[in-house]
Amino acid sequence: MTRTVVTCVVxxxxxxxxxxxxxxxxxxxxxxxxxxxxxxxxxxxDCGACSVILxxxxxxxxxxxxxxVEGRSIGTIEGMANGQHLHPLQESFLQGAAFQCGVCTPGxxxxxxxxxxxxxxxxxxxxxxxxxxxxxxCTGYDKIVRSILDAAARxxxxxxxxx
Amino acid sequence: xxxxxPTSIEQAVELLASHSxxxxxxxxxxxxxxxxxxxxxxxxxxxxxxxxxxxxxxxxNGHWRVGAAVPAARLTSDRHLVAAFPGLAEGTGxxxxxxxxxxxTLGGNLCNASPAADSVPPLVALGAEAVIVGPRxxxxxxxxxVVIGPGVTSLDQAEFITEFRIPTPLRGAADAYERFIxxxxxxxxxxxxxxxxxxxxxxxxxxxxxxxxxxAPTVVEVGAATEILGGRKIPEAPDQDPIWEExxxxxxxxxxxxxxxxxxxxxxxxxxxxxxxxxxxxxxxxARESL
Numbered sequence: 001m002t003r004t005v006v007t008c009v010v011x012x013x014x015x016x017x018x019x020x021x022x023x024x025x026x027x028x029x030x031x032x033x034x035x036x037x038x039x040x041x042x043x044x045x046d047c048g049a050c051s052v053i054l055x056x057x058x059x060x061x062x063x064x065x066x067x068x069v070e071g072r073s074i075g076t077i078e079g080m081a082n083g084q085h086l087h088p089l090q091e092s093f094l095q096g097a098a099f100q101c102g103v104c105t106p107g108x109x110x111x112x113x114x115x116x117x118x119x120x121x122x123x124x125x126x127x128x129x130x131x132x133x134x135x136x137x138c139t140g141y142d143k144i145v146r147s148i149l150d151a152a153a154r155x156x157x158x159x160x161x162x163x
Numbered sequence: 164x165x166x167x168x169p170t171s172i173e174q175a176v177e178l179l180a181s182h183s184x185x186x187x188x189x190x191x192x193x194x195x196x197x198x199x200x201x202x203x204x205x206x207x208x209x210x211x212x213x214x215x216x217x218x219x220x221x222x223x224n225g226h227w228r229v230g231a232a233v234p235a236a237r238l239t240s241d242r243h244l245v246a247a248f249p250g251l252a253e254g255t256g257x258x259x260x261x262x263x264x265x266x267x268t269l270g271g272n273l274c275n276a277s278p279a280a281d282s283v284p285p286l287v288a289l290g291a292e293a294v295i296v297g298p299r300x301x302x303x304x305x306x307x308x309v310v311i312g313p314g315v316t317s318l319d320q321a322e323f324i325t326e327f328r329i330p331t332p333l334r335g336a337a338d339a340y341e342r343f344i345x346x347x348x349x350x351x352x353x354x355x356x357x358x359x360x361x362x363x364x365x366x367x368x369x370x371x372x373x374x375x376x377x378x379a380p381t382v383v384e385v386g387a388a389t390e391i392l393g394g395r396k397i398p399e400a401p402d403q404d405p406i407w408e409e410x411x412x413x414x415x416x417x418x419x420x421x422x423x424x425x426x427x428x429x430x431x432x433x434x435x436x437x438x439x440x441x442x443x444x445x446x447x448x449x450a451r452e453s454l
Contacts, residue, residue, distance in 0.1 A: 021166035044196040048262055057236055057265035063195045067166045068210060132348040133260020
């Protein structure tokens with residue numbers, strides 16, 4: 001079966017990969033590019049484990065066909081930390097014990113990052129709606145929600161200090 | 164399955180017309196789960212997102228042009244569109260999670276032809292037209308005539324919608340949408356209701372459209388709404404005023420619902436009554452505020 005070359009940008013770097021037309025972006029990231037931080041949960045857009053940023057919008061990579069991303073820009077969990085420095089959300093998740101098995105965590109972090117970019121000061125309710133597309137079967141969500149609120153507060157503080 | 168991403172309407176029509184198993188798509192939020200659930204894979208999927216006309220979003224010459232492949236997140240973050248059509252924004256914003264909002268489109272929500280599609284009752288209430296292209300050229304069809312049954316549209320195999328044209332609201336006109344679901348997020352409407360109301364400077368109703376979703380094989384318009392509400396002042400909220408009894412009865416009479424795990428026939432009729440009244444009250448309040 002013929003495969004197509006797709007050229008795109010992943011976490012800021014230009015990337016080429018080969019894929020079948022029916023392959024999903026999730027499968028291309030994991031199986032063609034070796035970026036296994038993005039997880040497969042349901043494969044039907046219900047659980048959010050495969051969340052990535054596609055041209056600035058939060059999407060489920062299981063609901064994107066790999067050839068669709070020709071010329072597009074993708075952000076994955078692998079691009080979240082700045083070298084050895086974790087993102088404040090990642091720090092908060094660690095400190096707040098916001099995960100157990102960890103399969104949902106990359107998706108939650110991507111969704112939380114997208115939420116805070118649009119709304120740096122969310123209420124608890126806004127956080128809960130913001131991650132409504134992400135399922136966690138371990139934590140009961142409370143620690144995740146608290147960690148996102150905590151990270152938002154720390155990001156606002158460091159923003160204020162920089163000014 | 165082959166993937167094609169044409170960059171013009173002509174190329175897309177040609178692809179769809181020359182491949183009998185081809186299917187057009189935009190956000191893929193219904194297409195991919197359907198394939199995963201075991202529905203036969205199309206021999207070709209034609210991505211409409213690279214056709215410039217499907218991404219248009221502008222208000223010009225008395226109507227809004229809303230591209231059929233514009234993602235919900237772009238629609239609900241456009242403050243001019245939200246101000247013009249708060250009800251359409253409410254319905255569109257309820258489609259799935261933030262992740263789904265990044266991909267789902269009005270064209271897909273309509274052509275997937277679910278009776279419970281949240282953006283369809285507002286489009287119908289607003290008198291939106293679908294601009295359809297195909298081998299025989301371009302035509303325009305009221306949105307209410309696109310879906311003819313669950314999962315079935317009146318479009319031919321090689322036709323697709325490029326954009327919607329929605330009349331720019333006149334002064335004193337506004338819309339609203341509400342749905343009932345048993346949870347707070349991530350569910351499919353048990354009943355949805357859209358209302359569009361136009362009032363005169365005295366606050367009397369001049370035009371009324373009430374459209375219900377998930378209570379019949381397709382969305383249904385409450386035909387008697389104009390007759391009941393026309394010329395009358397609509398109270399702030401559903402109360403003891405006999406206007407609500409009349410409107411509720413008309414809404415219930417328009418329903419032809421099914422019994423399923425999410426609601427019985429009786430329950431859906433009752434909820435349709437409540438939501439029709441609430442959305443009319445909200446649309447009327449917004450309409451008065453716009454004067």
